[in-house]
Amino acid sequence: MSAINFTLIKQDGQARLGSLKTPHGTIDTPIFMPVGTQATVKAMTPDELKQLGAQIILGNTYHLYLRPGHELIARMGGLHEFMGWNGPILTDSGGFQVFSLGELRKITEEGVRFQSHLDGSYHMLTPEKSIEVQEALGSDIMMCFDECPPSPGDRAYVSRSLEMTTRWARRCKDAQRRDDQALFGIVQGGIFEDLRARSACELQEISFDGYALGGVSVGEEKERMLDVMNFTAPYLPVDKPRYVMGIGTPEDLVEGINAGFDMFDCVMPTRNARNGMLFTSFGRVNIKGAIYAEDRGPIDPECSCYVCRNFSRAYLRHLYRAGEILASRLNTWHNLNYYLDLMSQARKAISDGRFADFRRDFYAKRDKTC
Numbered sequence: 001m002s003a004i005n006f007t008l009i010k011q012d013g014q015a016r017l018g019s020l021k022t023p024h025g026t027i028d029t030p031i032f033m034p035v036g037t038q039a040t041v042k043a044m045t046p047d048e049l050k051q052l053g054a055q056i057i058l059g060n061t062y063h064l065y066l067r068p069g070h071e072l073i074a075r076m077g078g079l080h081e082f083m084g085w086n087g088p089i090l091t092d093s094g095g096f097q098v099f100s101l102g103e104l105r106k107i108t109e110e111g112v113r114f115q116s117h118l119d120g121s122y123h124m125l126t127p128e129k130s131i132e133v134q135e136a137l138g139s140d141i142m143m144c145f146d147e148c149p150p151s152p153g154d155r156a157y158v159s160r161s162l163e164m165t166t167r168w169a170r171r172c173k174d175a176q177r178r179d180d181q182a183l184f185g186i187v188q189g190g191i192f193e194d195l196r197a198r199s200a201c202e203l204q205e206i207s208f209d210g211y212a213l214g215g216v217s218v219g220e221e222k223e224r225m226l227d228v229m230n231f232t233a234p235y236l237p238v239d240k241p242r243y244v245m246g247i248g249t250p251e252d253l254v255e256g257i258n259a260g261f262d263m264f265d266c267v268m269p270t271r272n273a274r275n276g277m278l279f280t281s282f283g284r285v286n287i288k289g290a291i292y293a294e295d296r297g298p299i300d301p302e303c304s305c306y307v308c309r310n311f312s313r314a315y316l317r318h319l320y321r322a323g324e325i326l327a328s329r330l331n332t333w334h335n336l337n338y339y340l341d342l343m344s345q346a347r348k349a350i351s352d353g354r355f356a357d358f359r360r361d362f363y364a365k366r367d368k369t370c
């Protein structure tokens with residue numbers, strides 16, 4: 001009996017419209033998951049996330065294990081109660097973050113020994129430890145502890161790495177103690193279709209509640225990433241959720257849906273917002289630009305969000321240049337609204353059987369200054 005239940009409602013080409021029932025609520029797919037690494041989606045309150053239509057957010061095992069500690073969060077009632085978010089939460093397993101943040105890592109069959117990027121203290125993350133932390137956090141969906149091989153990894157290394165990721169996935173499933181959390185396997189295999197197929201097949205032999213595509217958006221060429229998404233999806237079960245990790249730009253999301261994926265997460269809308277890079281229906285707006293100094297218009301004339309209805313580009317440029325906290329908040333609000341609204345439009349298009357038109361119109365509008 002799984003803690004989640006995925007229903008495939010409709011398919012339009014490879015694009016899928018689905019519904020994912022979790023212990024903390026039901027998610028419409030395709031879905032974008034705002035990243036809340038340290039128990040907060042930066043600059044947004046949980047209530048604002050709900051107003052924006054966020055249905056599920058992402059937390060990070062690596063960060064929360066290091067600070068404030070998973071036992072403290074468990075004593076505070078778990079991650080949902082600790083951060084005041086009562087919707088679904090997916091937690092990443094820490095493997096990727098150890099490599100992108102930890103220092104002096106040493107990887108062995110047992111797990112990964114690393115130094116904390118916070119204070120240099122030594123730690124060991126193993127499949128069992130990752131599951132222990134994610135169970136203490138109480139997320140609705142846990143991710144298996146995996147190795148995301150360096151890109152572009154050589155074939156021999158990537159092959160050995162995926163075999164260890166499969167052995168770690170088996171250990172993660174054996175380490176599960178709670179029955180109210182789902183566990184997703186993570187497909188690795190680099191840019192090699194046969195290795196991706198092997199990884200997908202090995203994980204399905206163990207059987208998971210959903211399957212993620214890992215090892216992409218790690219510096220490879222865009223074309224390579226699109227290829228990997230398109231040739232891996234057919235090896236994944238039709239009746240389980242499919243999640244591409246760390247994706248991506250609005251274009252990547254449209255291509256990921258077109259390839260048959262259901263779930264996406266990326267720091268881009270939130271991180272870029274704090275750097276003044278705003279997403280719009282016609283492309284990107286760098287709000288720092290002098291051309292916006294006296295621009296009375298909204299970020300995006302096609303956007304109906306609170307920010308576009310109430311503030312000018314001139315004002316947002318001023319806030320950013322003045323280093324005001326409100327700059328991060330308003331820019332994040334707009335960017336998240338853009339990503340979440342894009343997903344909502346995509347779901348409607350699939351439901352109406354016109355995803356191909358949606359995808360064509362999406363590109364037709366891009367790169368038009370406004």
Ligand SMILES: CNc1nc2cc3c(=O)[nH]c(N)nc3c(CCN)c2[nH]1
Pocket residue numbers: 058092093094095096097143146147148186213214215216217218245246247265
């Ligand atoms: C930004 N690009 C990116 N690629 C990823 C690959 C993995 C990956 O291969 N494994 C895991 N566990 N996480 C990944 C993440 C973090 C997702 N929040 C990635 N992010």
Ligand SMILES: [Zn+2]
Pocket residue numbers: 299300303304305306307308309334337
């Ligand atoms: Zn807006």
